[in-house]
Amino acid sequence: xxxxxxxxxxxxxxxxxxxxxxxxxxxxxxxxxxxxxxxxxxxxxxxxxxxxxxxxxxxxxxxxxxxxxxxxxxxxxxxxxxxxxxxxxxxxxxxxxxxxx
Amino acid sequence: xxxxxxxxxxxxxxxxxxxxxxxxxxxxxxxxxxxxxxxxxxxxxxxxxxxxxxxxxxxxxxxxxxxxxxxxxxxxxxxxxxxxxxxxxxxxxxxxxxxxxxxxxxxxxxxxxxxxxxxxxxxxxxxxxxxxxxxxxxxxxxxxxxxxxxxxxxxxxxxxxxxxxxxxxxxxxxxxxxxxxxxxxxxxxxxxxxxxxxxxxxxxxxxxxxxxxxxxxxxxxxxxxxxxxxxxxxxxxxxxxxxxx
Numbered sequence: 001x002x003x004x005x006x007x008x009x010x011x012x013x014x015x016x017x018x019x020x021x022x023x024x025x026x027x028x029x030x031x032x033x034x035x036x037x038x039x040x041x042x043x044x045x046x047x048x049x050x051x052x053x054x055x056x057x058x059x060x061x062x063x064x065x066x067x068x069x070x071x072x073x074x075x076x077x078x079x080x081x082x083x084x085x086x087x088x089x090x091x092x093x094x095x096x097x098x099x100x101x
Numbered sequence: 102x103x104x105x106x107x108x109x110x111x112x113x114x115x116x117x118x119x120x121x122x123x124x125x126x127x128x129x130x131x132x133x134x135x136x137x138x139x140x141x142x143x144x145x146x147x148x149x150x151x152x153x154x155x156x157x158x159x160x161x162x163x164x165x166x167x168x169x170x171x172x173x174x175x176x177x178x179x180x181x182x183x184x185x186x187x188x189x190x191x192x193x194x195x196x197x198x199x200x201x202x203x204x205x206x207x208x209x210x211x212x213x214x215x216x217x218x219x220x221x222x223x224x225x226x227x228x229x230x231x232x233x234x235x236x237x238x239x240x241x242x243x244x245x246x247x248x249x250x251x252x253x254x255x256x257x258x259x260x261x262x263x264x265x266x267x268x269x270x271x272x273x274x275x276x277x278x279x280x281x282x283x284x285x286x287x288x289x290x291x292x293x294x295x296x297x298x299x300x301x302x303x304x305x306x307x308x309x310x311x312x313x314x315x316x317x318x319x320x321x322x323x324x325x326x327x328x329x330x331x332x333x334x335x336x337x338x339x340x341x342x343x344x345x346x
């Protein structure tokens with residue numbers, strides 16, 4: 001038995017699904033961000049697996065950019081969470097329905 | 102054989118960490134499980150010969166992003182454990198699980214159905230070797246990054262600058278409309294509640310006193326008369342003050 005890139009892709013799909021489920025069921029914005037990180041990591045793994053299979057360095061370059069975007073997203077998202085939690089006692093995703101206006 | 106063992110162990114670590122992230126009640130535990138997942142992922146990157154990315158994964162993700170998460174968790178208070186037994190929307194968990202399982206099945210089906218198409222063509226300008234050789238991974242990545250993708254690389258610099266500025270603007274304390282921070286909010290809520298309870302109690306007491314007075318009207322004329330005398334005296338005083346003014 002040999003570990004082909006298909007194994008990595010299946011693991012990536014599993015990880016992405018777990019992240020998606022977590023994003024749907026959790027209500028704490030911080031945990032939701034962590035689930036988004038899980039999904040981004042799953043996609044990173046598939047990028048590297050495809051890059052390995054096709055002998056193309058562009059897969060790893062894509063992962064590099066995904067890392068940068070993930071860092072920027074986390075910085076802005078956590079700043080938003082802090083700003084919201086200053087104005088409200090609890091930060092639950094359900095409470096943010098007031099943003100409807 | 103070694104590769105199989107490494108893959109199996111790392112896959113187990115990654116999946117257990119992922120399930121831990123979404124199942125832990127305490128956000129701190131979620132963050133620690135996330136670190137576990139990221140380390141397992143770094144080892145998988147090494148086994149896929151992406152050495153630079155494995156290092157970046159540990160340094161940036163586990164070292165910076167998760168620490169940022171932990172900072173914010175500590176800032177907001179670690180006692181906000183979520184009660185996972187309550188399901189605010191009925192059937193949400195079930196539907197979420199269905200959606201996740203469907204996503205997984207869809208991806209695996211796509212993989213199984215198009216396996217040949219994916220393996221079909223290698224990159225025309227890619228290296229001739231079957232894999233990216235060990236020593237040249239960082240060099241190759243750098244060459245690609247600073248030649249073909251240099252514009253995107255510069256764009257990420259702008260993106261990060263914008264993110265930093267945005268974070269500062271969002272986290273800046275604005276004057277005037279500031280509302281209290283969470284702990285104070287609870288105390289103020291309690292004080293407000295207590296004040297309203299006291300006001301309501303005083304109101305009820307006044308009503309009861311008035312009712313009692315009304316009931317006593319028939320039996321005790323004198324006290325009522327005395328009260329009315331007081332009232333007239335107050336009125337006279339008020340009139341005198343008005344006249345002075």
